[in-house]
Amino acid sequence: MSHFLSPLFETGFFQSEAVRTALIIGTVVAIVAGALGVFTVMRGQSFAAEAFGDIGTTGGSGAFLVGAGPLPGFLVFGVLAAGAMELVGIQRARGRDLATGIVLGAALGLAALFLYLGSTIHNTTGAVVTILFGSIFTISNSMIPLVAVLAAVVALILLVIHRPLLLSTVSPEIATARGVPVRLLGATYLLALAAAVALCALTIGSILSTALLVGPAAAALRATRRAGRAVLLAGLLGVAAMWLGIVLAYDSYYWPPKGNGWPVSFFVVTIVFVIYLLSGVPAWRERRRAGRTIG
């Protein structure tokens, strides 16, 4: 068995502790991101999902400055940013991107300050790079319980609010008429998103967290119109992209330039992008066929 697979899996893949941790955390994150992502894409809040990752830089560098752990910093700033976005007006479709942008701009300014203050004390700017490009291979396996618990909390919140949230996403008017607290639901969802992205950005970097949130969900929503199926499909696609990316990244240690692996985020993001492109193929062929019969 392992003999046949040896061209795909380089030696030591299944024995490696780092790979095992990466696979477990990657799977958990991809599933939660898929479910949350379907709502993110439907609500048109991909920018917020991306922004929370960047705002993590602020939280991380701020926490570093006061000597706290990165996760509390991430969570506190994520929650604060979610509150600020809600205040500026992310719940209205027309002010959505602007609200996100204003908050993001201010947060990045703060990050610049924190990093500056941090670097004069500790002489390091490493935090930016870690957060932007953080690698899943460097997570210690002591993170697994923490990631699992936070993922479970987010999943639970989503499970509780998913029906009214779906209604208020698709048709806020009907939801309001039925007495659904549309704004409260939106804020709750935003908080869950902030917490989830904080977790993702901390463990796998903000590039991967955005890719896993938006890519599989957008592809799934092109393949099916049913939200439940889209959640399942998005989770599956995300996990597949994650696993394939990890395998390729592991193999790449044997690619040129020797002894320096290619980053996981590059592989996963590329796979997610290809999946999204492929998901557009059926509709594209449909259009061509329609064009031919008419023309």
Added chain:
Amino acid sequence: MFSGFMVNAWIVASIVAVVAGVVGFFVVLRGSAFVAHAIPNGAFAGAAGAVLVGVDTIVGLGVFSLLGALAIGLLGRRGRHDAVTALALVTMLGLGALFLSLSSEYEPAVYSLLFGEVLGISPTELAPTAALAVVCVLVVAVIYRPLMLSSVLGEVGEARGIDRWRMELAFLAVVALATTMTVPVVGTLLIFSLMIGSPAAARSFTDRPERALLLSVALALATVWSAIALSYTTNYPIGFFVGSASAVLYAIGRLWAAVMRRRSPQSRSTEASHPTHPPERHTILT
């Protein structure tokens, strides 16, 4: 504060502010804040790639910002615009991660690209920045009327023969151009707050597009100038001052608009205070 190398900083920063004010006005008008974040941020990968193959940073930035703009424009025609923007951004950043891992360039260079180094501008960088700025403003001047019409009233524009998608592509190209010239100076992360904060604030103060455009440039200049002065005296990074000044300006704008609405509730209904805003495409989500 006005001697030696600081002169370059003042000149370059003023150029950047004018471009950011002009381009940002349309960014806010079209509700494209995400694009204004994604293109500069993704173009950062181009800089990393340029270091890897050994060409000038500005070439890498230009190529990647144009590619990113093109990808967003092409894919966004059919798909969900914000999801496509996010995907284009992460794909470029993924490539950036690859370039960084392959080259031996290390973190300080990344930091300066992300947060800029306006105080370290050399005189040789002045000419290309100024040239690109002129091109950028000229392009906007040429397509000003159709772009304005297509941004504010897409349907009316189409009825008059302005292809909305072509205008979108042209607009994305302008953002890409602005990115190429501004990123080496103020950094990827802060050109963004300059492009959002002042124009958004300007729109709260006036309903007339031309006035808002001028005000947006004026506010951007004020932001940058005060940020340089404060950064020079306190030694704190310029990005911090730009970011917080933009947020404060926006907050003041919102307050101002709220006060004006309260003063004359009849003449300024909520609809009348946003006449320059594009009609809602997803009315169902408002």
